[in-house]
Amino acid sequence: MKPRVLLASPVKQQEKVLSEFLDSLARLETTEVKLDFTFIDDHNDHTLLTRFALERPNVRIFPGDTEGDYHRDESTHYWREELIWKVALYKDRFIKIALDEGYDYLFLVDSDLYLDPKTLLHLLSLKKAIVSEVYWTRWKPELIPLPQVWIRDQYTLYASSRGEPLSEEEMNKRTQDFIQMLSHQGTYKVGGLGACTLISRQALERGVSFREIYNLGFTGEDRHFCVRAVALGLELYADTHYPPFHIYRESELNKLRDYKENLSNAIQSHSTLDTSCVVASVTPPHDQTKAHSIQTVSPGKITLAMLVRNESGRHLEIVLKQATEYIDHAVILDDASEDNTVEQCQEILKGIPLTLLSNKKPLFHNEISLRKQLWEMALSTNPEWIIILDADELFEESAPKRLRELLAHSLDIDYFSFRLFDLWTEKHYREDLLWQAHKWYRPFIVRNIPGFQAEWQETPQHCGRFPRNIMDLRGGTSPLRIKHLGWLRPQDRLAKYYRYKQLDPNGTYGNLEQYRSILDPNPNLVLWEID
Structure with a gap:
């Protein structure tokens, strides 16, 4: 029997960016899965979600709660506490739907990603309780691209024992080791993840949630989800075979053309997608990563x-x-x-x-x-x-x-x-x-x-x-x-x-x-x- 997957996303997005996101969802390979879509339309000023739903029978759209300003520009995105916890409530609503309606998996995807068509089937093949597909982002224009997964705490990109004294040089080295590891195809255990995450029914039934842990000072609902998941006895994994393209800024739509062209070439040649080719448009080549010291980030x-x-x-x-x-x-x-x-x-x-x-x-x-x-x-x-x-x-x-x-x-x-x-x-x-x-x-x-x-x-x-x-x-x-x-x-x-x-x-x-x-x-x- 084909596994039932609910792909869900809370959407407050620019029309040009959302159009690309929905295009990638329509191109997902689903031959071995029964896929449904659920969105929360958080007061968007366009009708893209409605048009997407009219074209297929397996789409549901729910209205968002009270409207709030969400500011982004060519530098970065600006998250306020009330917006973070509103999104957390939306994601928990998706968890409840997946549980109540007997889905085998919940696939939570941010609406500014363009997914490789092979993403979903590959993540399912890993048979992990919780796994994210890694993508790379320049969180600010002057920084090198970094992953949306991390080792521990708020966003620590190096491993260390509790209380282990580390020099700045050693911290830099371990951070570079982690970045280099993620530049190679594989599936790796991590401490934090989000934004493109497949969650199994096993994890859903354990009680995973994005709601705030009141005595945890970390910012962002994904941190609270990850801490709670590990506390419940689950493990978190990051996969690097089919990295999505993150449209973090509208100006990056130009770079998306190169990403999509790489996907098209790979499909035409009937070969496995060359990750290094795709990542090159959003992450530095191997030697360029080495050229940057951690001071760059x-x-x-x-x-x-x-x-x-x-x-x-x-x-x-x-x-x-x-x-x-x-x-x-x-x-x-x-x-x-x-x-x-x-x-x-x-x-x-x-x-x-x-x-x-x-x-x-x-x-x-x-x-x-x-x-x-x-x-x-x-x-x-x-x-x-x-x-x-x-x-x-x-x-x-x-x-x-x-x-x-x-x-x-x-x-x-x-x-x-x-x-x-x-x-x-x-x-x-x-x-x-x-x-x-x-x-x-x-x-x-x-x-x-x-x-x-x-x-x-x-x-x-x-x-x-x-x-x-x-x-x-x-x-x-x-x-x-x-x-x-x-x-x-x-x-x-x-x-x-x-x-x-x-x-x-x-x-x-x-x-x-x-x-x-x-x-x-x-x-x-x-x-x-x-x-």
Whole structure:
């Protein structure tokens, strides 16, 4: 008896791209399978899905839920949390249909892929519980093509034992080994996959799902699916025999012609598709892959941006010295300091490219103008990542060695959030009803996205260090902690108290009760534990 397969896709897609996707579905070889199609039409402004359904009897289309903006451009795609979990619900709906209606397999395919006709029958022949066909994508135009499968965690492309210390050179080597392995035809066990995935009924009945695992910080519904699947005792596999073409940008439709021509030539010659020929249009040749160091796919240039004013004798030295261990460029905006802050910055950052500007008149009473000025200065250095720290904010001791790795392997993350601990002594941080900053994650690092239109919270105080609309981008969290040293010294606490009293006397932009609590003689303190 032929296996019954449900091919399903949630669709919010440009008409030109979707037309190619549907064309590839119509060309799938199905001689040994009974194939049905199910789509969720998520408020598309064209009728391609309806026309596809009218031409064949085995197609169902369901309407999408509430409409939401999904932004993509020639650089990348921008996923917001609410969109991710809406797609997760759609995919779980497909799982339920496949279970309720007795399908042997569910084939989940993203609507921006062009599939090789042999894909489905080949994946079925592997008899795996969960397997994805590998494709390659330049997640940003300047990066080398990378696979949509990975080894572990968010998007780590190298294997390592838990706790194994690895040098950057070793991480690079292992990453290249993984990429090279996937450039050869085969089927390989992996830790993460998605977008072109065949799921067996065995896996469906085990309880696989795309719904959020509430205590897992990874971004993207596929990560939650993969973690849950392995926890249920299933294994994940990636196959490289018939890679689809990923139409990640509309401009890549031109390259699709070459891919389709290769497919046509292969069919005409009645031979097995030469994967190396097809992949060449979307991945680098063997020698070209070697020519790229992993730095090509790492964040590249990291710029630190910092506001300073009268920082001499406080925490500036320790903060900047640590920063020199992980940054490529420093941008300092001095707000008319009256001490030797500028000279101190120049001395500490000697050997690091430095952009430094001193305002002639102080603007600290209107913080938003300073934040905008600093942001533009940071962008002018053309970094891949921008880290904004205040002169009294310090990453924990282990961070410099880990930050580079974090950013280098975060190709689908646009900003990182961290927890900030208000240190009241060298070994204690404050925690009470008014002092709970460390319980929440806030952005400190953001990717520089060309064409991003910054929108700010236009308040003179507490306006935020980044544009407010970076939260519309794809965010991730890091367990690395940040120490806020500005409360350590009694004289600094007193100065901040009077500053807030002067600049925000009515608590318009902050919390009057918290301002008053700064001078609490017996605050509740918690021991800072070193990881």
